Amino acid sequence: MANSLKMLAESLAKEGIASIRYDKRGVGENTALMIKEEDLLIEQYVEDVNKIIKYVKSEDKFRNIHIIGHSEGSLIGMLAAQNSKVASFTSLAGAGRPADVLLKEHLDSKLTPELKKESTEILASLKEGKPIANVSSELQILFRPSLQPYLMSWLKYDPAKSIQKVSAPVLIIQGARDIQVPVKDAQILKSHKEDAELMIVKKMNHILKDAPENFKGNIATYSDPTIPLSPKLVEAISGFIQK
Known part of the structure; x- marks a missing residue:
């Protein structure tokens, strides 16, 4: 584990900014919150964020509440920010295009023509809210029937449209x-939220650390907790929150 989000929380604490981090449903100590995989929807993740915000507000210990969403959490954070009054929203390595577009992009270079055709048809069906009963064994890890309800709930949202509905300041x-989310996704988000601040960190990778240009070296950072966060990251976030 790279410990990126733990390191971010600890670094923000040094700037006087408290954080709440938690295992999402079905992960770590929150496995009990997801009884069955087929019952999980992205809206439940959003609901969890809103409940945490409500709890923090009830404590009456903090001046403002800010949402920081990383990767998949960027979309979840956008949706939660629409339902709760927050002081700001920060998207870290967040997609700017719908999930089916991203999945197809990732799969196209990895699948045989037959499996590529099948995956495209599955995604199109799921986007229409129609589950697929028969899935090839090679595609079960991504499109197994028990995971399809979550995928259908996820495919409903376009981050570029969702970010437009965030009324709080956006970074x-x-x-x-x-190597997971390209710069063009951040640019798409910015183009749909003109008043947002955009920062491209030259050497930073998906886990928020400086990485070499080559793929092997980049991936190696994912399992190295000794590598510090990209130097400009904490300064940018803390500065945005504090202003």
Whole structure:
């Protein structure tokens, strides 16, 4: 584990900014919150964020509440920010295009023509809210029937449209060496939210650390907790929150 989000929380604490981090449903100590995989929807993740915000407000210990969403959490944070009054929203390595577009982009270079055709048809069906009963064994890890309800709930949202509905100030941060989410996604988000601030960090990758240009070296950072966060990251976030 790279410990990126723990390191971010600890770094923000040094700037006087408290954080709440938690395991999402079905992960770590929150596995009990997801009884069955087929019952999970992205709206439940959003609901969890809103409940945490409500709890923090009830404590009456903090001046303002800010949402920081990383990767998939960027979309979840956008949706939660629409339902709760927050002081700001920061997107870290967040997609700017719908999930089906991203998935197709990732799969096209990895699948045989037959499996590529099947995956495209599955995604099109799921986007229409129609589950697929028969899925090839090679595609089960991504499109197994028990995961399809979550995928259908996720495919309903377009981040570029969702960010337009965030009324709080927005900061978009993207690493130029992110091999999972390209810079163009941050630019798409910015183009749909003109008053947002956009920061491209030249050497930063998806886990918020400076990484070499080559793929192997980039991936190696994912399992190295000794590598510090990209130097400009904490300064940018803390400065945005504090102003």
